[in-house]
Amino acid sequence: MKKTSTLILLAIALLGLQSCNSNDDDQTASILDGTGITLDGDVDCCSAEEALQVYKFLKTVKIIPELSTEVDGKYNVFAYSKTGKFSVGYNEIYFVAVKKGTGNYVKNFDVTNLSPLMTMTAMNMKHSTPVGSSVDSFNDKYLAVKRGWVSFLMASTDKDFWVLSYDVKVLGHQKTVADASFSVEALPQGQTWLQSFKTGDATYFISLVDPQNYQIGSNSISAYVSKKSNPATQPYVVAEEVFTIEIVPTMPDMGGHSSPGNEALTKQADGTYQGLINLTMTGYWKIDLTVKDKEGNVIAENIHFDVTI
Ligand SMILES: [Cu+2]
Known part of the structure; x- marks a missing residue:
């Protein structure tokens, strides 16, 4: 009987080496008394x-x-x-x-x-x-x-x-x-990926998600809008309010030309803001932002992101 147990333990230990298995004390006990363990993975983990x-x-x-x-x-x-x-x-x-x-x-x-x-x-x-x-x-x-x-x-x-x-x-x-x-x-020159605006007593921050992934052409643009907390030492949570963020990308170093096919960021069910940005060439892009409230009133302008691709 002792020998059989040792063999079982050895087999389990070997499986553990090959897969995400564990042979810690709790599990060894559950193996020995025959209660649930799967041999193809650690019960606390995965296959x-x-x-x-x-x-x-x-x-x-x-x-x-x-x-x-x-x-x-x-x-x-x-x-x-x-x-x-x-x-x-x-x-x-x-x-x-x-x-x-x-x-x-x-x-x-x-x-x-x-x-x-x-x-x-x-x-x-x-x-x-x-x-x-x-x-x-x-x-x-x-x-x-x-x-x-x-x-x-x-x-x-x-x-x-x-x-x-x-x-x-x-x-x-x-x-x-x-x-x-x-x-x-700090981010390098030519990269500004966070902006803020105020309406009433509230301060909001727009965080651009992963602009380092942008490539030449049309990109999905994603952002979060967060509300400054009171007290400010508490984490600033994603704002419940619904805004629309219009974007106009331009290249100031190239006569200020823009690009076609940009779409405003609108709030999605998962809390993100999603739109489309068309960056037609490499270089520095200034992305002018206009924030509107739910009723379409402009509540912030003259703010911008900078992205250099
Ligand atoms: Cu600070």
Whole structure:
């Protein structure tokens, strides 16, 4: 009997090496008493195929060690961005939870209360910045990767610094990451991907999503509109109000010509604003914005994005 158990364990261990399996104590116990375990994957994770997709995805992003954490000595939670850095404007942030020891991914974990905070020492004030409404799986090929976004208002300087706090819960184990320091870089000249406007007492921020992906020709243009919080130290959530953002791209360095086929950004069911922008050649584009309210009244103009492709 002892020998049989050892063989079963050995077989499970070998399967674990090939797939996203785990042989930690809880699972070994459940194997031995015959209660539910699937041999083709870690019960807390995914199929071997899904684990491979996660692994491949993580090769396209870079870890941010200062925002990563450990939970109860059992799990590592790793934070990533596309470049391993953040810059002013819209940035996606990704999270993955892995079991320490096995390195297996955990599919069901939650990241909540993503709260960036800037301290501006010279002005003796603190403020937050626009943040996406939740951190969620976004691709059914790699459910174990969670994505959120933050749009940073300002770059870090020697006097102005950013910290991030968030809560994470992995298989019942809770951790609060408090005030983890990180830095935000300025965008190069010719790139302005964040704008603000006011109406009444409210201040709104428009965050352009991933303009670095624009190519010559017609591009879908995507943005979020967020509302400044009161107090300003709370994350700025996606605005409930509905606006229309008209766009006129021009090339100031080439006689100010525009392009045909641009379409205003309108609010979609998922909370994003979507439109079309036609960038007919490489170079610097100034994108003039006119914001209208639901009734069509102009509430902001003379603001623009800059995009250089
Ligand atoms: Cu600031």
